[in-house]
Amino acid sequence: MQAQYSSPTSHEQSRKTSRIALLLILLLAVITLSSIAWMLLRGMPDDTQTDNRYALIADIYQDGELLQSINLNQVNTPYTFVVTGKNDCFNEIQVRPHSIGITTASCPDKLCVHQGFIDTSLLPITCLPNHLIIQIRREACVIPDALTY
Amino acid sequence: MPIRKITTLALFTTLSLIIFTVESAIPPLIPVPGIKLGLANIITLVVLVAFSHKDALLVLLLRILLSTVLFGQTMSLLYSLVGGICCFIVMVLLNHLLRSHWLMITSAFGAISHNLGQLWVAYLITKVPGVVVYLPFLLLSGIITGLFTGLCAHFTLQKLLPLAIRLPFYQKPDDDN
Incomplete structure (x- = not known):
């Protein structure tokens, strides 16, 4: 050789x-x-994307543990919260109607911030230094909350 | 190992470190973790073809360790190491099979296995099976960047091999070890 x-x-x-x-x-x-x-x-693309009768759920995982599940179709006003991890690392997550994204992070490459806001299950947002993953899934069923009011 | 060979390999290690540094200064084109050009692999491939697989492994490991010490985080060491070794094993096998021809193919499969290795580490660390959705992106980017890296290595060798043979300290790799 x-x-x-x-x-x-x-x-x-x-x-x-x-x-x-x-x-x-x-x-x-x-x-x-x-x-x-x-x-x-x-x-x-799917027409159920922004349909409020369907649930567009963002699952936030850290170290393989499900921290939160947010139904993005039930969000009316955008809000942010901070997820902290080991070694003082943090990710500031912004939740908007029908989309979610990371706005600020402590990781060196800021790839998760550059990924912007996601609204499909195609590509989850991943911050490997902070072991954080945001995944979106769509529930095809009609959620009861939307019917009761 | 003769001093001339040590010097030559040190030169190649330096080259790959420079390429690695310059590449990490380029902002990512596609914001997906794991997707990058991998230009430093040109040097690994060049050493693998021009010298031997032992020398290529040495240059690769030195580059990974030095880049981690100089500007890395401990996290990136694991990713680079697993990816680099996966890539190396596949490239050695394919280079043997293809008898050092078709460098683009060798490089493309090397890049794919590099990405697969990194995806596996990402799965072990995050423990979310969902990272699998990155697979098609990483495969495709591996093929594209691998073909490009292979092409670069091909042209580098075309210029470098006749030059290296003419140098007074060039020894046929078979004489060493």
Whole structure:
């Protein structure tokens, strides 16, 4: 395996290498297509998104523990709260009608803040330094609270 | 290990550290954890092809340790280490199979396994199975950045190998160890 770069190879060997390469290229193509298909299927816009009869629930996890579940469709005025973790780390989470996001964080890269506000289950907000994950799920059922008033 | 080889490998380690530093100064294009160019992998691939897998492992581990000591957090060490080693194992295997040709394929699979390794660590740390939704994003970004890194390594080797052979201290890698 050492220093074979651009060294002459026999015809038989190079044919075998090309065949392996072709197989691997096919594998790459399959991975690419299935990834794109997965993203498209999960990211399909849905008319239940802002429908108040459906629950759009944001689950906030820290260290694998469910801290809070917020129904984003029942939020009328935006509000913020702070989640603190180990080593003085914190994330300020803002809840808006139909969306949720992190506005300030103590982590060095601020990737969670750059992710902005999410309103689909496509991509959860993750702050790896602070072990925080915000996931959105949509309950297809009609919630009783919306019916009682 | 002869001093010339130590010097050469130190040079490559420095190069990968510089690339790593410059890359981390670039703001992330896509705000998804784990998605980055991984340009420092060019050096790992170059050393793997031009020298041997032992030397490449040495350069990789030194780069990860030094970058953590110099500007990292302890958290990023675990991610880099697992990702780097996953990537390295896959690249060594594929480089052997493909006999150092088709570097773009080797690099793409290396990048994919790097991302898979990091996703696995993220799952172990956060313990939320939901991190799996990142999988298609990480696979796709791994393929794109891996192909690019492989292309860079290919052109680097094209220029570097004839140059390295002409240098007075260049030794055929087989003579060492």
